[in-house]
Amino acid sequence: MKVARRREAMLQAVLSGMTEVSELCEHFGMSEATVRRDLRALADERLILRTYGGAASVSTHAPEESLEQRRQSFQAEKDAIGHAAAAHVQAGDTIFLDSGTTTAALARALASAGRHDVRVVTNNLLVVQALAASNVPLTLIGGEVRESSMSTLGPIAQLALTRVTVDKAFLGADGVVPGRGLCEATADQAYLKECLMRQAASLYVLVTADKLNRDSQQHWAPIDKPWTLITDANASHAGLQPFRDLAGVTIEAIAVAASGAGMALSH
Structure with a gap:
């Protein structure tokens, strides 16, 4: 088979969902070196x-939702995720709350519980708004303010992160995809998450079910250590299966009650 035709066939295979090097080798009867080269x-x-161990299709990116749209969408689900995440925060912890409205829900849960026994570090001005009137110890890292997410980013924020370590980092994202990581609208957002993940002992990704396997943006922060996914997706949700097949991931599926309270269904 000529190289051009072979690569066209491989492209179609990847687009149809065949993304692992091993299965592409078996399907085409080719060596690993040839598959990787193609x-x-x-x-x-x-x-x-390209992903670790394979490849993934490129999706057309979607317009980023406004802050007001994100605040109004899936409120009960985000509150339930926030309460579930708060249960992982232990006395004496120093934690980082990433940008986003779901991590802001975690901040509200900590404030309402009167968690004065933890320290919160954040780049999220929504978290500051939630915690400023409480007695929860709070540190805001500096940087350029991104109005559409009400968060600080850029070189100053990146430098600040090299000066701190945290017990637990709670991250939001525009999407999360197995093997690729966290999806964001800008390179600054993605890189700051990457910096944060290096400084955290434990990682928690807080996303609503609509963000599972969603690759609507163009910039990525790979996850290179074990992590916990906390989501409102039902335990039988098809979107969870790719995460179950991924090594190093713990899944916590939250049942959302009418009140917005949540209960962990599975790990």
């Missing part, structure tokens, strides 16, 4: 994205 060539043409 995947690299397709990635160089921006037809696919």
Whole structure:
């Protein structure tokens, strides 16, 4: 098979969901070196994205939702996720709350519980708003203010993160995809998450079910250590299966009551 035809066939295989190097080798009867070389060539043409151990299709990015849209969407689900995440915060912990409205829900849960026994570090001005009137010890890292997310970003924020370590980091995202990590609208957002993950002993990703396997933005923060996914997706939700197949991930599915309270269903 000529190289061009072979790579076209491989592109179609990746787009149809065949994303692992091992299965592509078996399907095409080719060596791992040849498959990797073809995947690299397709990635160089921006037809696919290379991932650890394989590849993934490139989706057309979607317009970023406004802050007001994110505040109004899935409020009960975010509150339930926030309460579930708060249960992981132990006395004496120093934790980081990432940008986003779901991590802001965690901040509200900590404030309402009167958690004066923890320290919160954040780049999220919504978290500051939730905690400023409480007695929860709070540190805001500096940087350029991104109005659409009400968070601080950029070189100053990145530098600040090199000066602190935290017991637990609670991260939000525009999307989370197995093997690729956290999806964000800008390179600054993605890179700050990457910096944060290096400084945290434990990682928790807080996302509503609509963000599972969602790759609507163009910038990525890979997750290179064990982490916990906390989501309102039902335990039988099809979108959870790819995460169950991923090593190092603990899944906590939250049942959302009418009141917005949550209860963990599975781990």
